[in-house]
Amino acid sequence: MFCYIIADDGKRNVFFMANDYQGDVQEFAQIVPIPVVPKREQVRVSNNDVIQALDNFTAPRLVEYVDEPCSAEYTLYLWLAGITTVISISIWLIRNWGWGVFLTICFLLGLLITVSLPSLFLTQANKGGFSGEQALNVVTVEDQFTVGEYDIAILSAIESNSLTDWLVNNGYKIPAKAEPMLQSYIQQGMKFFVTKVNLEAFQKQGYGFLRPIVLDYKSDQFMLPIRLGTLNAVADQDLTVYILSRDTNKFAEVANYRTLLIPTDAKSKSNQISTEELPEFIRDDFGNFYQSLFQKEYERSGQNAAFLEYAGPLPIRRSLKCDPCLSPPLYKFLGLPELLKQESLEDFYTVTRLHIRYNEQNFPQDLIFREVSDQDILLQAKEEGKIFSSSPVLFQGRYVIRRPADGAFYLSGFHYRSFRNQWADNLAKLTGWNLQEIKKKM
Template sequence: MRAAGVFAWAILTAAAASAEAFSGYYFYNDSRREEDAPITNSATTLVIARRGTRTVVSMQMDYIESADMRNVAMIVPVPATFKPDTVKWLPKDVFERLDVISAPRLVESWQQDPCTYADIASIAARDKEGSPSALPDEGSTRPRGQETSRVQIDAQWRGSYVEVVEASELESWIPRWGHHIPENVAPVLRSYKEAGWKFFVVSIDPRKDEMRNGRVVLPPIQFEYDEETVRLPLRVGLLSSAGTQDVVVHVLAEDRYEAANHPNFTIPTNVEVDGSARARFGEFYASLFDATLDKNPGAFVTEYAWDAGSCDPCPGPMLSPEEKRLLGAPSGMVVHTRLHARYRKEALGEDLVLRGAPPIQGGRGGEGQASVPAEVSTFQGRYVLRHRWQGPVTCPSPDFDIWGGPPSADLVSVRPAAPSSEVVRGKVYLSAMLRDSVPAAGIVSKPRPDGGGGKRFLLGFGLGAGAGLFGTIGVVLAVTRSRRGSRRNSP
């Protein structure tokens, strides 16, 4: 893994304690005018781990490369209880794995030979030993969800110096350090200062960091603090937005989390798609997400809420216990919540406050497109592509209701969507890619052709392969139901 870039840190102290995590604003660390060539970023990913009032915050941001990117800096507001010695860098593959396991997923199933009643118990046992391989969405250029046996941290916090100043000196200190803050940014920073924040400034050498499609991707950074409430200062990050910015928040805690001061909505799930969505699944999902926000403006969309120790089906390897500890997750049962929003810089209004929320379920087949209350959280964005039987029908009473995994090992059953910040928008005809209408997004699907199979049963597929309590229960229930002749689940 590549080491982090060269960073110089300065901690600027505000007055009172507050309950916030953070996002950052980019600027030049010299006197050039920011308005002439602003530095912009397109995506921010936050991971919040809660153990009681202990909050561990990890963040990854990018920014768009432009001419002469030397002397770039980022200013980040943080809680007043923040301690410099808690700062460290994380390996980026931890964020990649977290993204893959919670990403909206395309689940493919194949109609089985209608004249052969497969042995579901043997297939369930096979799936328990190892799930079908998962590949990244086509068009994604980064490695996603690669298996690692150990977490190697090769980029611990490397500050060339730490300087503490009073909050009243913030606006005068920054120019003395060689930075220029545009006039429209100063009032926002001042509002954080008056609310009792610290700030730290990161001096960045773009030549030392990863380039991805013209974007400089910083290594994830982490710190921790104690506070009752979790507030994310997203407004300061939106100041560097190129127009519209994706914000993804992962929460690892004992409960599911949601927005406390913004509308909440769950992404429509259990939606059947046309075969044309397969090669452009990232674009398809980004279009569905945008359409959902158009019908639910200002919402934070829940894309995933599930026990962090299991998945069904799994688009990639689970987080290891070591990786969960690295992110600060509590021991025992941990719920992984993924919230996603997309905002223009002037539209957010107020920073995000998070709160615990009751469990929900959805995206497991046969439950409808909306989330419903549950005993434990098992919700995911799940989009189904069904492959009808194309072979001969050689029996008098064919059974077209049996569905299962791929007919050959080189076919992929589960694939995660590429991050929406990395896909091209507006190039797909969403209605033509859907076999189900999606009322919550205002979408009517194209006319649906007649096909075999009204009831559907998922045979030996997506049974919680390889991880956790729900995977084991999934296998046991599948075998039990098959022996009773049930075919009510849809893939």
């Protein structure tokens, strides 16, 4: 699961890059194409608090109403073989022809090399090859440094073969299909933000998990490269993107793929039963319920759409009207104002949460985002009957269970039981679960 926070104000981009990498941290490596070469002070390591707070605040929620052998090694073997061969020939010449003949042969070979070497280099250059100095310039290390537990290199290249060689020689595992993709990024003028774990620094930090990396730079490009992440994947990848905006009326969507609204219950209220509520047992199985719901929507979409899970204001200066609400009040519980202030993001007022499940076949392009207005989202929500008319939140994945209060009279309980079949049908429709199994659990 990958997670990005993108704070964009038209020219300044702040990227939080986090993932729940499973496995030996020594194996972790990340190559991210970026449009500029950031300065060292524009790269830092943050903590997971701000991401966790945004996730808690924007995640789909349940309402309950009561009621990777490198080439350098091969090169070493070739050198050793060459030296061994030269020594063996030299010993044979000395034993059979004597020192005089051996030294004469060495002198003539040296003279031949001295005369022919410059013309040989010239011929190679005319053929389009690289001199030693040119070969070094195929891949340029724009900067290389350590931040927190990460060793970071920023590279530029003029062709993918040399970039792949550099990455392999420096301990990165590169899939066979990577070169054409890397070449396409090179042709776009992209640089490469290359990261791996510094094991000594990681152990010294003592966190036990990888913290998010933050990039803060100026760029006109409002996009997220995802294609490299598909090459080593053995299954679909899940990506959550939080996009923050300074404009209280601006949100975001994916421009080069469809952006769909996740199914939601916008009609149920504390004093109003709708036809979209769910069985009570979902309270204890909400995670599994939402995974099944999302997978069904993903398949129904043709497996190439982004899903909007939240669009609304951030609780920066005041408590928001919310349903459901966390207790204590949302803005105090999450501490988002303080966290955003620490990250210099206190002037961003709205957040869009997008969930993308992707693979190499269905998402052959990187994600390009565009701004949309609150009216655009409202219109789409209205067309799909998912509008939250009395809430400052434009859209949210929200699911409702309802039960009578403890000790309710028999007639009240009978009234709720009359909705059982409808609730079971709703759950089966959303998740694809077997209707009879649902009724048994009820």
